[in-house]
Amino acid sequence: MxxxxxxxxxxxxxxxxxxxxxxxxxxxxxxxxxxxxxxxxxxxxxxxxxxxxxxxxxxxxxxxxxxxxxxxxxxxxxxxxxxxxxxxxxxxxxxxxxxxxxxxxxxxxxxxxxxxxxxxxxxxxxxxxxxxxxxxxxxxxxxxxxxxxxxxxxxHIEHIFTVDDIEYLFRGGRVRRSQAFIGGLLNIKPILVFNDGKIVPFEKIRGRNKVMKRMLEIMEERGKSADLKNQVIGINHGDDINGAMQLKKMIEEEFGCKEFIINMLCCSIGAHSGPGTLSVFFLNEKPDKVIEL
The missing domain is CATH 3.40.50.10170 (Rossmann fold)
Structure with a gap:
């Protein structure tokens, strides 16, 4: 069955x-x-x-x-x-x-x-x-x-993501108004990760290109034991296909990854993160031997 x-x-x-x-x-x-x-x-x-x-x-x-x-x-x-x-x-x-x-x-x-x-x-x-x-x-x-x-x-699944406009995190109750205002003025893009099923702030980077480069650095740090090249890599975007394709190209060039799933972020998550969100997902360990029964 x-x-x-x-x-x-x-x-x-x-x-x-x-x-x-x-x-x-x-x-x-x-x-x-x-x-x-x-x-x-x-x-x-x-x-x-x-x-x-x-x-x-x-x-x-x-x-x-x-x-x-x-x-x-x-x-x-x-x-x-x-x-x-x-x-x-x-x-x-x-x-x-x-x-x-x-x-x-x-x-x-x-x-x-x-x-x-x-x-x-x-x-x-x-x-x-x-x-x-x-x-x-x-x-x-x-x-x-x-x-x-x-x-x-x-x-072992890893989440690394960033939002384009911190204002949406304020609207969703994720940051204070003062943080959203200052972040917008300084073009600050937060990088967030997951820890035990919850969103955790990781770093704050100034500028979109620097954020994407830093996302790859974190991916390399966390994926050392994972054979990234032979994984299915997930990329999601908040109605920003150009940003998603740029991130895909960077990952291909850096790690040699060949298989991707790319999609627009759903309403139930995007309602809190807003347009322009970018995220990447991968395993931090190889599953081959671990999953054998």
Whole structure:
């Protein structure tokens, strides 16, 4: 039996990959004032970023329980074996809600075969985990092996990202107004990373080109044991394909990487980081021997 892989819109995988591997995603809720949207369903990232540039403010909310109930009940009725890989619990309550709904539904469907995993990741860092799990499922790997691989990826996936305008971090409640004002005046671009599923400020750099060069330096420092050349590298952007392609070219030239997944940052994350965000994702260790059962 092929294992079904489920995730949510924050995984940022392109539609062609979702289709190729039959990955189902549940949409995170995005709000603009009193209007409610579903990420990548009733609100597309490009539309949101254009609106944000004109001053619009978006907020996010986790996936409502009824969506999980409907999907999990479908899995139970079809007697499928599934894995739901969730957006980091350090940034959203989605993982906890999914676990509560799954455990409650087991009272009605005790045979429900569903594992739920906290990715402790976001965007394409999260997406690379989902992508690998879906590849293994398509190859017919057993659930235990897929879960073992997911566990490795969760522990070793790296996130390095920067925002183009610190004002959006202020709107999303991530920095104080004084920090946003000074940062804008000085053209300061923060570099942020992930630590145990949470966003952590790393450095502040002045100027876009210097930021991208520094991102590569951090990538080299953290990827020394990872065989970067033979990895799938994730690059995401907040409606800045030119910046993403520039970053891709720099990574190709520096590390010889050949395989990339590049996509626009979803609404549920971009609502907080804003247009012009750039990010890169990779493993900091080689998985070859670690994931053998």
């Amino acid at each position: 092929t294992i079904k892989i489920l995730s949510d819109s924050a995984c940022d995988l392109p539609e062609e990959i979702l289709d190729e591997y039959n990955i189902e995603i549940l949409p995170i809720v995005v709000n603009k004032g009193e209007k409610e949207f579903l990420d990548r369903a009733t609100l597309m990232p490009k539309e949101m970023y254009d609106d944000m540039r004109n001053g619009a403010v978006y907020k996010t909310a986790q996936i409502p329980p009824h969506m999980f109930e409907e999907k999990f009940e479908e899995i139970a009725k079809k007697k499928e074996s599934a894995i739901y890989i969730a957006f980091s619990s350090g940034l959203s309550g989605t993982y906890q809600t999914a676990v509560i709904v799954r455990d409650t539904m087991k009272g009605k469907y005790p045979e429900l075969d569903l594992d739920i995993v906290d990715s402790k990741s976001a965007s394409l860092g999260f997406g690379l985990i989902v992508h690998k799990a879906a590849q293994m499922a398509k190859e017919g790997k057993v659930k235990a092996e897929i879960l073992k691989t997911i566990e490795f990826y969760v522990k």
